[in-house]
Amino acid sequence: MIIPNFDDVRAAHARIGPYIHHTPILTSSYLDSLSGAKLFFKCENLQKAGAFKVRGACNAVFGLSDNDAKAGVATHSSGNHALSLSYAAGRRGIPVTVVMPHTAPDAKKAAVRGYGGRIVECEPSTSSREAVFARVVAETGAEFVHPYNDHRVIAGQATCAKELIEEIGALDAVIAPIGGGGMISGCCLTLSTLAPHVKIYAGEPENADDAHRSLKAGHIIADDAPQTVADGLKVPLKDLTWHFVSRHVEDILTVSEEEIIAAMRLAWQRLKIVLEASSAVALAAVLKHRETFADQKVGIIVTGGNVDLDKLPWLAGCNNQRSVGT
Structure with missing residues (x-):
């Protein structure tokens, strides 16, 4: 830690x-x-x-070396961190994948996609989104930017x-x-x-x-x-x-x-x-x-x-x- x-x-x-x-x-x-x-x-x-989530997302994304940023970033989020990480990744020009509960508002999903994010949906529980996210990281090799930890x-x-x-x-x-x-x-x-x-x-x-x-x-x-x-x-x-x-x-x-x-x-x-x-x-x-x-x-x-x-x-x-x- x-x-x-x-x-x-x-x-x-x-x-x-x-x-x-x-x-x-x-x-x-x-x-x-x-x-x-x-x-x-x-x-x-x-x-x-x-x-406020854009502060932490930008610090994580723009703090990556060029080599670490190549595979992009990924996270799981109910919304604001997903938006913020997508915004930050878009500004740096790297790919971003976010795992979101299927219950998240359509407007928030549209905003993530508008910033260039790819969405993978999960059930609205912590256990589901962490399990789905583990599969996403294994598939993409993206840098994990946790929403808060x-x-x-x-x-x-x-x-x-x-x-x-x-x-x-x-x-x-x-x-x-x-x-x-x-x-x-x-x-x-x-x-x-x-x-x-x-x-x-x-x-x-x-x-x-x-x-x-x-x-x-x-x-x-x-x-x-x-x-x-x-x-x-x-x-x-x-x-x-x-x-x-x-x-x-x-x-x-x-x-x-x-x-x-x-x-x-x-x-x-x-x-x-x-x-x-x-x-x-x-x-x-x-x-x-x-x-x-x-x-x-x-x-x-x-x-x-x-x-x-x-x-x-x-x-x-x-x-x-x-x-x-x-």
Whole structure:
């Protein structure tokens, strides 16, 4: 297991600069009053490919030697990492294959193909996509870029918190959604170096709370196919992300499906930005656990904005929402 350090983050930021956006940070006096805290929203929903995942994907792809890049790259993903890796590979001009659950929205599959990605479908479970992916790698010889359990990916994701802390300065806490833990690990990597006093929290759906249970138990607990509107948070922690989560995360705060949808809609109304259900989990956690964040300056990572606009959860019911994240 290779554990990235902050020198890797600095190198990643320089490497990926030409291929990403330096995303804006938004505030809302209304959401401040509602939460009892001063909130700073780092808007990765406005990132290239619509999600923070492009940071780690670009760092991995553009960090490959020419020889290693020849066979292309491959991954398994429910959506945002698939989009991001396809974007990065397309910019470098190398082939990319992604294993995606057949339940992924058609719009997301179309976007992957639009970036030049080849899709191999699997069942909507961790075990199925990892098994199908193993066959893909054996057939193609492509370089595996894991959606989150990869030191190159984590170093890339860490550049998000780096931008946040360099722009805002002193914060009391930072919170991001957690699924496999790539973004949270990046936050841990950056903040433990640049701002070790900042408390790091994660938000997680009650219906997919394996990271919450893992932190309480002191070891990884993995669910195979949890059901939640926050589709991007259905994957389990792995050894590398657990390294960061177990050492640096203050707490993992869970929220209900109804709270996720309410926070998603509230952000659309008040911030005037599109964010997916997985991204809304962090705001939902702040609003639910007001006492934890009262009178503090809190950075909230808005992780993505890839949403099927024809199946918004407050219109069609949460079972029809398929925002993508990992």
